[in-house]
Amino acid sequence: MLLRCGGHSLDLARPVVMGVLNVTPDSFSDGGRFLRPREAVAHGIAMTEEGAGIIDVGGASTRPGAVDVAPEEELRRVLPVLEGLAGRVDAVLSIDTSRPEVIRAACAAGAGFVNDIRALRLPGALEAAAESGVAVGLMHMQGEPRTMQLEPRYREVVTEIRDFLAGRLQACASAGIAADRVVIDPGFGFGKSVEHNLRLLRELGVFRELGRPVLVGLSRKSMIGRLLGREAGERLYGSIALAAIAVLNGAAIVRAHDVAATVDAVRIAAEVRGS
Numbered sequence: 403m404l405l406r407c408g409g410h411s412l413d414l415a416r417p418v419v420m421g422v423l424n425v426t427p428d429s430f431s432d433g434g435r436f437l438r439p440r441e442a443v444a445h446g447i448a449m450t451e452e453g454a455g456i457i458d459v460g461g462a463s464t465r466p467g468a469v470d471v472a473p474e475e476e477l478r479r480v481l482p483v484l485e486g487l488a489g490r491v492d493a494v495l496s497i498d499t500s501r502p503e504v505i506r507a508a509c510a511a512g513a514g515f516v517n518d519i520r521a522l523r524l525p526g527a528l529e530a531a532a533e534s535g536v537a538v539g540l541m542h543m544q545g546e547p548r549t550m551q552l553e554p555r556y557r558e559v560v561t562e563i564r565d566f567l568a569g570r571l572q573a574c575a576s577a578g579i580a581a582d583r584v585v586i587d588p589g590f591g592f593g594k595s596v597e598h599n600l601r602l603l604r605e606l607g608v609f610r611e612l613g614r615p616v617l618v619g620l621s622r623k624s625m626i627g628r629l630l631g632r633e634a635g636e637r638l639y640g641s642i643a644l645a646a647i648a649v650l651n652g653a654a655i656v657r658a659h660d661v662a663a664t665v666d667a668v669r670i671a672a673e674v675r676g677s
């Protein structure tokens with residue numbers, strides 16, 4: 403399946419790794435490491451050399467408990483990095499944002515994918531993404547990052563999230579975003595308990611019934627800490643296990659911090675899956 407990302411087409415016949423490039427002082431496992439544009443660009447180039455097909459640049463932390471940053475600050479963080487990577491890497495550049503003004507500026511600076519944890523629900527976001535012509539990632543989140551992990555509740559977690567994503571696909575279609583520009587994401591860890599996350603991972607195949615590629619982000623997440631008793635810096639092996647299981651269960655894009663290890667794991671999982 404080809405994903406239309408503005409000027410690029412991304413082939414998802416084999417799973418693709420989306421490398422995480424947080425340009426933030428406070429992201430939960432790599433906050434502050436790539437605040438300077440030169441270091442961030444070098445890390446983006448290194449991740450493409452390790453096999454990332456997408457580089458996801460974020461200037462506002464989305465970890466549980468994160469507080470908002472001003473849009474001007476978000477733009478100040480991400481634009482030099484996108485400009486520094488555009489034309490220098492083959493990977494599709496992604497902007498991790500919910501704000502329409504950031505979507506517009508990031509796409510003008512070379513982004514071909516909008517990764518939105520709010521699934522384009524902020525006023526003006528659908529229109530900004532539609533006009534940009536780029537691909538969009540629609541993620542489910544219950545609540546907001548500041549409070550989402552306090553007491554997540556669902557009547558039926560898989561069905562509720564599937565229905566939410568079906569509604570957002572419909573909203574995209576109505577806004578003029580063609581289906582071949584859209585991927586969906588159940589949003590592991592965004593307003594979900596460990597049991598919710600495990601259930602979603604087991605039943606990931608349900609989301610493929612919506613007819614769009616499935617993106618997952620499991621890398622270094624707190625469920626690994628809860629299951630294994632590991633701090634954020636000790637979650638590589640748990641992350642790799644989850645990435646492989648997600649691909650076996652149908653994931654097309656895996657968002658990851660540790661690109662080289664994840665690329666190997668998803669290649670093996672894809673061979674076993676038979677894609």
Ligand code: 9MG
Pocket residue numbers: 460464498517518519539541587589590617618619620657
């Ligand atoms: C920005 N971000 C953090 N975790 C994520 C996840 O699981 N999916 C997507 N699409 N984005 C994420």
